[in-house]
Amino acid sequence: MRAARLAATMVAVAIGFAVSAAPTRADDIEAKVQLCAACHGESGIPNDPKTVPVIWGQQQSYLVKQLHDYRSGDRENPVMSAIAKGLAQEDLRKIAAYFAAKPWPAGHPSAAPASAPNGVAQCQPCHQPKFDGGMPAPRLAGLSYEYLVASMRAFATDERTNNLDMPKFMRALTDSERDAIARYLAAF
Ligand code: HEC
Ligand code: HEC
Numbered sequence: 262m263r264a265a266r267l268a269a270t271m272v273a274v275a276i277g278f279a280v281s282a283a284p285t286r287a288d289d290i291e292a293k294v295q296l297c298a299a300c301h302g303e304s305g306i307p308n309d310p311k312t313v314p315v316i317w318g319q320q321q322s323y324l325v326k327q328l329h330d331y332r333s334g335d336r337e338n339p340v341m342s343a344i345a346k347g348l349a350q351e352d353l354r355k356i357a358a359y360f361a362a363k364p365w366p367a368g369h370p371s372a373a374p375a376s377a378p379n380g381v382a383q384c385q386p387c388h389q390p391k392f393d394g395g396m397p398a399p400r401l402a403g404l405s406y407e408y409l410v411a412s413m414r415a416f417a418t419d420e421r422t423n424n425l426d427m428p429k430f431m432r433a434l435t436d437s438e439r440d441a442i443a444r445y446l447a448a449f
Pocket of ligand 1: 312356
């Protein structure tokens with residue numbers, strides 16, 4: 262497990278170097294985002310949706326903030342931190358705009374459960390009635406159950422601290438409430 266993690270970090274660092282070595286012309290975003298597809302998918306469906314979130318069609322302001330946070334260490338992840346550090350500061354907004362303009366990948370044949378689970382209504386003022394996000398909250402609908410439940414747990418346990426409200430909301434829910442909400446949102 263540890264070796265796999267180290268290998269992933271090394272790949273990410275190598276990719277990071279490749280990115281910073283690339284020319285920094287403003288019209289070159291298309292070339293710079295090529296490497297993102299290795300994990301986030303050629304057509305927007307991540308290679309491993311359980312651990313890699315969808316970024317196609319995600320809210321632009323949220324994408325910019327996450328790239329900033331990975332660079333600064335406010336959000337910690339060995340793979341994404343290395344990659345974000347390899348990006349030029351002035352490219353972050355353009356890269357976010359590039360992915361935000363793509364369509365959210367279709368899929369998810371399963372219908373959302375008829376009844377909304379306990380606690381999910383309180384997410385809607387920020388994440389919007391259809392959970393498709395809006396400034397500054399990200400889209401949640403259609404992220405994988407595994408990614409959602411892991412991010413919710415990371416906020417609850419203070420592993421992810423790049424927002425002041427989310428930890429509070431996530432701590433107020435039990436494990437099984439978070440589980441039910443994640444299942445609901447993944448199928449939404
Ligand atoms: C080696 C695989 C890999 C590559 C290449 C990669 N990512 Fe990621 N990305 C991940 C993983 C894994 C996560 C989830 C990390 C976490 O849990 O914090 C992630 C998360 C993100 C997030 C946060 C999304 C959210 O919903 O919170 C953004 C934004 C992002 N990546 C952008 C990019 C961009 C832009 C590129 C290309 C410059 C890129 N990634 C390349 C694996 C990768
Ligand atoms: C007060 C507004 C607010 C409320 C209420 C709220 N959120 Fe959030 N949520 C946010 C913001 C803002 C972010 C982005 C944090 C960051 O910068 O990383 C976020 C991030 C998230 C993420 C991370 C998504 C990703 O791609 O990594 C998940 C999952 C999430 N919220 C789930 C929920 C759920 C479930 C509820 C309801 C139980 C909820 N939130 C209620 C504002 C809110």
